[in-house]
Amino acid sequence: MIQPFVAIRNVSKAFGKFQALQNVSLDVQAGQVLCLIGASGSGKTTLLRCVNQLVRIDRGGIWLDGDLLGMRVQNGRLHVLNDAEIARQRLSTGMVFQRFNLFPHMTALQNVAEGPVQVQRRKAGEVKAEALELLARVGLADKAANYPSQLSGGQQQRVAIARALAMRPKLMLFDEPTSALDPELVGEVLAVMKELARSHMTMIVVTHELGFAREVADRVVYMDAGRIVEEGPPGQVLSAPNEARTKAFLSAVLA
């Protein structure tokens, strides 16, 4: 079997006494889309945040493209990386949040260009051209000069996707990117994500949009109470789940 692009091994995370993730192990192959489903509070967001190192794991390890995240093995011990090293590792992952989190004091274009110019120190002119291309790619070429407050939710989320892509990430993480949107705006964001999947971006997507998962996902993972209960191709997990908990969850979502 080829080396997985993302390898999550025996990851556990507790907040105080509460065990949010318990022994989670997972592989994502390069160019694949993995959809994470599960009830609220089952640990999906926490898992994504561990991969992006917004949360530090208690046990286990996460490898991205062969690199161990957040730690280094030296003389038989684990050493936690410093903030600068962690910031550098984050450059290879893009994250899209449920609540967009665009920078409200910057225009759409400035939001997209901020990371490449300020963090990657690329030339402003070249970045601007690329940022405009990205905005065009998410269908917002004419909104470059708008502030987030002048955009609809769906438009804001598309800018957020462009902002993440501007860092040229190798992996994209989506945390319920459409659940803060009015129903009629969900489609435009999903369309951008489908286009991204077709271009072979490796993606981990937390979503309740089962139609999207069925159409785009290579694998679907069902989580409950901080554990992976079931995983497999969408046809199996979504249509013919083995586990009773998965069945119960799916019938609740579809009801």
Next chain:
Amino acid sequence: MSPGPAQALAEGFPDLSGLAVARRMRWGRWTAALLIVLALLALARAFANGQIEWSYVGRFLTVPAILDGIINTVVMAVAAMALGIVLGVVVAIMRLSPNPVLRAVAGGYTWLFRGTPVILQLLLWFNLALVFPVIGVPGLWSGRAVDLMTPFLSALLGLGINQGAYTSEVMRAGMLSVDVGQYEAAQAIGMSHLRALRRIILPQAMRVVIPPLGNEFISMVKMTSLASVIQYPEVLHSAENIYYANSRVIELLIVAGIWYLAVVSALTPLQMLLERRFARGLTGNSG
């Protein structure tokens, strides 16, 4: 259930669309206005009949000593406030740092300088020579404290460092008011802690802190008058020097008062400009 066009409306509700809206008599407002006008008249009469030579007020309003004084007041207020804001931002960042040593140092600074009167701090700086006759960097440079601690420098340090303690709390509140999602989004595009604060958190905090900082600046303009005790020639000090000579105490105090009011009034439009600048993107229609 569905109200179709055939729905019958109940009778007995007259059509109001033809009637004009009558003006309301606002008795409360009229009474209040009348009382205030009466009080002002009484006050004006008192001042007109009182022992005030208004011609002196007019004459001394623009004498060079007073004009120098108000310039010194404004210079000190701006310089001390600038020092206060720089210190305030640094200390606020320290207080929100993950490093416990920095947090403790910042907390200690705020505690010390908020806990003692400004006038005492001014006197301490001015009399620093009593504690440290010679100050400087060993091997590089040194000087006698008496020469170094001029009224200007003592006032700047005293007022600025004191202001920093207050400003740090204002800045900290402003930074805490920014949604944590902003910090996470900044981290997600690879920003370090400090860059996220500088590029993302502080610009958004500015919008919240400008009104309280405007307040602080107004206090600072007036607080500079305390520097008269250490011989800094600000406007109150100039007024005092003049009335020691000519005994026109009240007239010169009024002159100083007029100037303070003028400076403070000029600050309000300035604050509005700044508020608009930092509200960029945060209201629906700004461009």
